[in-house]
Amino acid sequence: MAKIAYILLCHKDPEAIIQQAEQLTAVGDYMSIHFDRRAKPEDYASIQKALANNPNVCFAKTRIKCGWGEWSLVQATLHALHSAIEEFPRATHFYMLSGDCMAIKTAEYAHDFLDRNDCDFIESFDFFGSDWIKTGMKEERLTYRHFFNERKNKALFYASVNLQKKLGLRREIPGDLQVQIGSQWWCLRRRTVECIFDLLAERKDIIRFFQTTWIPDETFFQTLVRHLVPGSEIDSRTLTFLMFTDYGMPVNFYNDHYDLLLSQDFLFARKISPDAKELKLRLGRLYAAQGVSFQISNEGRSLYNFLVKRGRIGRRFATRFWEKESSLGRERELMIVVCKKWHVAKRLIEQLRQSTNIPAIDYLFHEEGTPLPDLGGIQASLSKRTRHRRALMRMLFEYFDTNRLIICMDPSALELMNDFNSDRSTTRTLQIECDFSDDYLIGHAHRVGLAGERTPQQSLERLLPTIRNDIVYESDRIRDSGYSNYTIIRESDSAEENADRLAQFFSLPFETAKDLAQTPHLFAD
Known part of the structure; x- marks a missing residue:
């Protein structure tokens, strides 16, 4: 041994x-x-x-x-x-x-x-x-x-x-x-x-x-x-x-980190805060214990990054100097469909493709594999698409030979939305507000690495309010931006109410918009 x-x-x-x-x-x-x-x-x-x-x-x-x-x-x-x-x-x-x-x-x-x-x-x-x-x-x-x-x-x-x-x-x-x-x-x-x-x-x-x-x-x-x-x-x-802050300093662990530390795939942790008396007492007793089982989830670093970045959202997608004077074109209309549940927006867009001839593209700034035409390499990676976003959108308008284009975005991409809404073109924003069950939020935590397969239920229950509040916060930021062409449809509203808003947003006949609102299993998880 x-x-x-x-x-x-x-x-x-x-x-x-x-x-x-x-x-x-x-x-x-x-x-x-x-x-x-x-x-x-x-x-x-x-x-x-x-x-x-x-x-x-x-x-x-x-x-x-x-x-x-x-x-x-x-x-x-x-x-x-x-x-x-x-x-x-x-x-x-x-x-x-x-x-x-x-x-x-x-x-x-x-x-x-x-x-x-x-x-x-x-x-x-x-x-x-x-x-x-x-x-x-x-x-x-x-x-x-x-x-x-x-x-x-x-x-x-x-x-x-x-x-x-x-x-x-x-x-x-x-x-x-x-x-x-x-x-x-x-x-x-x-x-x-x-x-x-x-x-x-x-x-x-x-x-x-x-x-x-x-x-x-x-x-x-x-x-x-x-x-x-x-x-x-x-x-x-x-x-x-061990983890480090953005400033290269070690992250300190405190009393409420006990469950998180035990679920990491490591034998020791550094640094334990000198003030974490209860944590030190519990960990001190742990080493000599017998028959203890550990549920390893290993989500510590991703969870830390998620929590610390919520309060200081920066200018990651700030406009580059060579794009300041560029424009999508005064006569063009960009329609942005914003939804946290990507599958809901994709179902709506797919139904729209079948009902109209308006070009529509899924989450091109979020998913590397979004189908895009060959545009000379500018579409090759998410970083290139984001860096040259206005140039990319102009090329897509020209490729589809259209003045109307629909794209999907995650609510977290506020800087991108702000940039497009500040353009001389017409930009419309449609926000799809979904209901979020605890089961869905747990699944979301697993998908983005905030939780692992063996994360204790108690830890998940403490994490859920933070995730839910973060989603609400993203939604509120979009509403507070004061976009001139802003529309919202809700899962909790009737199909007729949503159809009326969709008709106005996409400039569609009411019956076509009603078909969109009644897309089978539109809001299903």
Whole structure:
């Protein structure tokens, strides 16, 4: 059976460290602690005293001062790993942790998971070929030597890099290494860690190289594991669940995140807020529990993105400078059918195609596979269609040789609607207001990734009001936009009422409009 030695790098909150160590070693696992030498000596002394009688805890024999982005973080990890290798010969896996991490599965679950998956869990993506680094330095991290900390000595950091560039002091990467990059939160097998130490004993050039790279904790172990271990024995993922905000800062978890965390396909989570006392208490008890089953739905990241973006809808579809003076044509009429239930709008449009000769296109700005004519490539992708939307619509008017055209849109595309309604052409907006049952909203949550097949019913019940309010909010935004040619039909209204509005909107005879309103199963889910 798997036995885990946790490698803990920490620098504060001695009480939390003691509690974390006691919780994780209570069921037979181990912990090796490196406490930053910059921290208060009395804090380290209190940790040593509290854990002195715990045979499953050891301390790095050498403590060093650590700094973000520096080699010191890797060196501290190696010191803690070396102590763990010596002190815990029965440890089969070594799991990297910080003081902000907590288990979101039981030890029983974690051990069984590692027994069933004989591999190393570490993110390792090609440094130069991947887009893992989103902003800031990339190859300069490796090809120049870094002697200063960017956060503490920003001026010296960049002056040093610029001087090396000017003097042509670009250095070579060790020829046999293919540098990898990924999260510093990994779980490695014992034989992998032993191979790393054997390699470092022979290859001092590797240590010399990484000692002056920038943020080596994202490249050192990632590169060496991929260098030493066959790709079939590496799962390029972290077992620690973490998320980042748009500003690159870690998302904190609070008391009401307990169910969400347990449903993620990870063993630990980071960062648990210091104020989340109840969450810490519940997760602390969880690790030693037995017989707990977990319903894995893994919707955490998509749910977070959905919730945080509701309150700050931006100008994603803002008009590009080359489109400001363009127009669909003063004599043309664009009719936009807006509906959250796409299948309802599609049924109405299909019936309209059979009853009239007005060209009608489904959700061309939302569905990649919407049938479109070849327009020279502008129709090839959703991003191109959106970026060149006015040009696309002009070409569609010309292709169908018409001055009247119908398209479908999702209510979320308000910026697109605003853009077309500001054009010199005539733009009409028909909103189809549907009823939404709880079953439909649950299905919608599954389709867009807000919930998984095993999301607990309790979590779904808490999510439903948010989704329902979001749909209402989108609808209200369209009404509040004050479009001059706006019409609405409702599922709750009679076919005669809807037919009268459809006749006016599409300029159709009432009988034709009535056939549209009575489209079989128009509002059925």
